[in-house]
Amino acid sequence: MTSINSEISLPDIHEVEAARQRLRPYGIVTPLLRSPVLDELTGATVLVKAENLQRTGSFKxxxxxxxxxxxxxxxxxxxxxxxxxxxxxxxxxxxxxxxxxxxxxxxxxxxxxxxxxxxxxxxxxxxxxxxxxxxxxxxxxxxxxxxxxxxxxxxxDPQVIAGQGTVGLEIADQAKNQGLKLETMVVCTGGGGLASGVALALSDRASDCRFHTAEPAGFDDYARSLRAGHILKNDKMGGSVCDAVLTPMPGEVGFEILKNRACEGAVVSDEEALKAVAFAFHELKLVIEPGGAVALAAVLFDRVPVSGRVVALTLSGGNIDPAMMALAIGS
CATH class of the missing domain: 3.40.50.1100 (Rossmann fold)
Structure with missing residues (x-):
């Protein structure tokens, strides 16, 4: 673990690997899926990390x-x-x-x-x-x-981030097993625990991979903070269907990891997130919640340049109320 100052410490790749060992008897190695429909729509080779299938329905x-x-x-x-x-x-x-x-x-x-x-x-x-x-x-x-x-x-929290980083280790291993070299990674981002953990893992396993955060409009604190080079807050605390990724501002630990590793953040509308939920249901046969769909929405609606590239994205959670699913399917 590396210290930023007397108050904050950063996890390192060894702690991510140690977390993987602790989780091995209890967590699920979630699949990295391919969809011909998604590849055709985007002109890319898209790898979908289905963390909605993780224990409790999310990467958390x-x-x-x-x-x-x-x-x-x-x-x-x-x-x-x-x-x-x-x-x-x-x-x-x-x-x-x-x-x-x-x-x-x-x-x-x-x-x-x-x-x-x-x-x-x-x-x-x-x-x-x-x-x-x-x-x-x-x-x-x-x-x-x-x-x-x-x-x-x-x-x-450094050890929460280390645990989330195991998603990145799995993605790197699974892509390699499919004979693919990761070129772009898009991660659903709230406070940045998952995003920073995955970025930390891929910095070690796929150092040339371009990394993007994905957030809902109005709660794009990471996108704005990455552009500014320092942490910025959101103006409001609620009002989006993407409840899973609504946070006041980036976490200090995650931002310190991401500020030199992430490219420009992608921002999607609530409508686009709901359409991504519907797409996952109809085409991928997966149930995801709006906050867990923002990375998919970023790829579907061209918020991240992926054409001709090998791109991985996270479906970070599938805990959606039936009423919200009905809204998404009807959107």
């Missing part, structure tokens, strides 16, 4: 399990506290259950009902907050202090 289980596994035995009776709109919530709840720990999750009151119900079903206690007027991290940190629990940040 990887980072959560890796981070919780590293909590010292003496601290485990205090349990864990996390804040999430739903995917990190389920990942932490599932990891805590496997490791015999209590979990409390701070979730927005407008989180999809499916995500909330599944978090509770995994044994976690849910505390609701107002996304527009309250600060979820302050609430979660306060609960952790009161109860002696360990706070698990959804993305601004």
């Amino acid at each position: 289980f990887r980072g959560a399990f890796n981070r919780l596994s590293l909590i010292p035995e003496a601290d485990r009776p205090g349990g864990v506290v996390a804040c999430s709109s739903g995917n990190h919530a389920q990942g932490v709840a599932a990891a805590a259950r496997l490791l015999g720990m209590r979990a409390t999750i701070v979730m927005p009151s407008d989180a999809p009902e499916l995500k909330r119900a599944r978090t509770v079903a995994l044994g976690a206690r849910v505390v609701l907050y107002d996304r527009q007027t309250e600060n979820r991290e302050q609430i979660a940190q306060g609960l952790a202090k009161e109860t002696g629990a360990t706070f698990i940040h959804p993305y601004n």
Whole structure:
């Protein structure tokens, strides 16, 4: 692990590899899929990493399990506290259950009902907050202090990022096994845990690969921050169907990793994200949520130049309410 300053440390490739070993008995090596329809539409060779098929329905289980596994035995009776709109919530709840720990999750009151119900079903206690007027991290940190629990940040944590980086290791191995050399990578991006983890892994395994973040319009803090060279905030906290990738600003750890590795970020509309959800349903036979579809939307709607290239993209989550799926299919 490398230090940026006295406050922040960055994970390295060895920690990503160690996370892969910890996850091996519990996580799923998700497939890297091909679609002739997608190749024809884009003029590219497109590799689709289906993290919607991961345990709990998103990549978040990887980072959560890796981070919780590293909590010292003496601290485990205090349990864990996390804040999430739903995917990190389920990942932490599932990891805590496997490791015999209590979990409390701070979730927005407008989180999809499916995500909330599944978090509770995994044994976690849910505390609701107002996304527009309250600060979820302050609430979660306060609960952790009161109860002696360990706070698990959804993305601004080196070992969470190391866990998410295992997605990148798998993509590199799977592409190589298909006889393909990765040229472009597009990753669904909120706070940057997945994006920075994948970028870290590919910097080691596919150093020539061009890396792009993908975000919904109005919540393109990574795209703007990468252009500016420093962290910028979003103007609002809610109002997009892509709830899984709505964060106030990039995490410091992830931004430090990505600022010298990522190309310009791609930005898609809510309508394009919903069309990507529908495309995945009809053509790929996969269920994904809008936030997990922004990388696919970026490729489908030419927000990233991919023609003639070998491009990989993440489908980062599939926890979608039936009503949202109906909206997407009818869009």
